Amino acid sequence: MGIDFAAEGLLEGLEGDERATRLELLKQLSAEGISLEELRAATHDGRLLFVGAERMVSGIPRYSTREVAERAGVSPDFLMALRRANGLPVPDAEAIVCSTADLDAAMLARRFQEAGVSEDQQLAVVRVLGRGLAQASEVMRATVLELVLEPGASEAELARRIAERIDDFMPMIGPMLEQMARLHLRHMVRTEAISAAERADGTLPGAREVTVAFADLVGFTRLGEEVEAAELGAVAQRLVGLTVENLRGEVRLVKTIGDAAMLVSPEAGPLLEVALDLVDAADAEGRDFPQLRIGLASGAALSRAGDWYGRPVNIASRITTIARPGSVLATREVRNAGGNGYRWSSAGARSLKGVDGPVRLYRVRRPRSEDAAA
Numbered sequence: 001m002g003i004d005f006a007a008e009g010l011l012e013g014l015e016g017d018e019r020a021t022r023l024e025l026l027k028q029l030s031a032e033g034i035s036l037e038e039l040r041a042a043t044h045d046g047r048l049l050f051v052g053a054e055r056m057v058s059g060i061p062r063y064s065t066r067e068v069a070e071r072a073g074v075s076p077d078f079l080m081a082l083r084r085a086n087g088l089p090v091p092d093a094e095a096i097v098c099s100t101a102d103l104d105a106a107m108l109a110r111r112f113q114e115a116g117v118s119e120d121q122q123l124a125v126v127r128v129l130g131r132g133l134a135q136a137s138e139v140m141r142a143t144v145l146e147l148v149l150e151p152g153a154s155e156a157e158l159a160r161r162i163a164e165r166i167d168d169f170m171p172m173i174g175p176m177l178e179q180m181a182r183l184h185l186r187h188m189v190r191t192e193a194i195s196a197a198e199r200a201d202g203t204l205p206g207a208r209e210v211t212v213a214f215a216d217l218v219g220f221t222r223l224g225e226e227v228e229a230a231e232l233g234a235v236a237q238r239l240v241g242l243t244v245e246n247l248r249g250e251v252r253l254v255k256t257i258g259d260a261a262m263l264v265s266p267e268a269g270p271l272l273e274v275a276l277d278l279v280d281a282a283d284a285e286g287r288d289f290p291q292l293r294i295g296l297a298s299g300a301a302l303s304r305a306g307d308w309y310g311r312p313v314n315i316a317s318r319i320t321t322i323a324r325p326g327s328v329l330a331t332r333e334v335r336n337a338g339g340n341g342y343r344w345s346s347a348g349a350r351s352l353k354g355v356d357g358p359v360r361l362y363r364v365r366r367p368r369s370e371d372a373a374a
Contacts (some may be wrong), residue, residue: 002027002030003026003036005023005026005027008036008040010022010026010039010040010043011023011026011267013032014231021154021155022155024154024155024156025048025049025154025155025156025159026039026048028052028156028159028160029048029052029159029257033055033057033060034051034052034055038051038061040348045355047358048155048159049155049158049159049162050159050162051159052159052160052162052167053163053353056163056166056170057165057170058099058101058102058216059100059101059119060099060101060178061096061097061098061099062096062098062100063093063096063099063103064093064095065079065080065091065095065096065098065102066094066096067093067098068098068102068106069106069340071106071107072103072106072107072109073107073108073110074085074113075292076093079106079323080093080107081119081123082105082122082123082126084121085126085130086126086127086129086130087130087134091359093244095197102258102373109122109259114270115116120245124305125307127303128306140169142171144162144166146187147165148161148165149161150235153350157253170187171309186249201357206302206343207300207301207302208263208301209265209266209298209299210264210266210267210298210300210301210312210313211264211265211266211267211297211298211312211334211337212262212264212273212297212298212301212308213264213265213269213271213294213295213296214258214260214261214262214263214294214295214316214317214319214320214368215261215275215278215292215293215320216260216292216293216294216295216320216321217236217259217260217282217290217292217295218234218257218290218291218292218293218325218326219253219290220232220235220236220259220290221242221274235289235290236258236259237258238289239256239259239282240256240261242251242278242281242285242332243263243278245263246274246277246278247274248273248274249265249267249270250265250268251263251264251265251270251274252264252265254306254308255307256306258288260320262308262313264274264301264308267337268296268298268333268337268338268339269338269339272296272328272330272338272342272364273313273333275294275296275326275364276364276365276366278292278294279291279292279294279326279327282326283326286293291325292325292326292335293320293323293325293326293328293329294320294323294327294328294329295316295317295318295320295321295322295323295328295330296316296319296328296330296331296334297313297315297328297330297333297334298331298334298337299311299312299315299318300335305353311355314354314355315331315352315355317350317360318353318354318355319331319352322350323354325362326367327363328363328364328365329347329361329362329363329364330361330363330364331359331360331361332361334342334364338364341367342365342366342367343364343365343367344362344364345363345365346360346362347360347361347362347363348360348361349361355360360363
């Protein structure tokens with residue numbers, strides 16, 4: 001005997017065609033083996049269209065977290081800590097929410113332990129990967145929706161299309177992520193410098209001399225009051241695109257924070273070029289795109305967990321907040337290390353919030369055509 005979805009409250013508030021298409025979807029998902037409890041939860045959370053794809057990605061829930069931990073030979077507390085580090089909700093240890101995919105992940109964590117990677121080290125890596133993969137997953141979800149959405153499609157048809165697309169893409173995602181990780185690790189190995197003292201002490205590389213830049217979209221907060229959220233998100237994403245398109249040499253994009261991007265380079269010159277290119281690229285987007293302002297500082301900074309810390313990071317961030325729209329403002333250290341080929345003008349000594357003492361600043365521009373010819 002089939003489930004009475006109306007009696008279970010899963011059709012509440014729906015009428016006409018909307019009720020009929022929801023009923024069709026619920027019957028389809030139930031026939032695929034999705035339990036009534038899962039259907040209730042998915043209906044409550046508004047993810048009914050994706051529950052089939054979710055099953056395809058992660059498999060059928062068969063185990064509790066405690067059972068997974070016992071089978072994999074790791075601590076349940078460690079598995080829960082890994083989920084928290086990944087930015088995911090932590091279920092009750094006895095709830096049957098884990099699939100074979102969760103068991104495989106737990107066994108992989110044990111293999112890392114056997115290879116000498118401590119729990120704390122694994123958690124540090126997962127925290128960074130979790131932030132990036134959460135954003136990547138959101139982009140993938142939006143991409144799938146763009147591919148399947150069509151006017152007039154029923155919920156059941158959309159759910160089928162989403163699951164089919166996910167099934168098509170899943171075999172490619174793992175190799176893609178592996179290849180990207182290899183490329184980034186190769187870059188890190190090539191550029192990571194370890195001093196003699198660090199080799200002797202057996203410690204991680206400490207602070208090193210770098211140049212840091214923050215690129216900030218002018219008026220982004222005000223723009224958020226004037227345009228729709230989707231349009232605002234598109235502007236922020238375009239900043240990411242412009243930044244990536246203009247990277248060169250050893251200049252790295254460290255992170256984006258809404259309306260700002262942070263970049264770092266072992267040398268000042270290449271980062272100055274990227275900063276000037278970014279300002280030009282933002283201007284070339286037209287009047288509907290905000291101008292950029294960029295602040296740069298050089299000094300000793302420490303790299304940990306995919307981010308950078310230290311005085312040049314703080315100073316570059318503060319400089320950006322006082323730079324004029326469409327300008328690049330830098331410290332004296334950046335000017336001295338940047339080499340020839342730029343026009344520098346003094347912006348005076350400024351007091352920056354949270355920074356001891358005044359900081360002498362300079363605005364940098366490209367040379368005039370006649371200067372370059374000379």
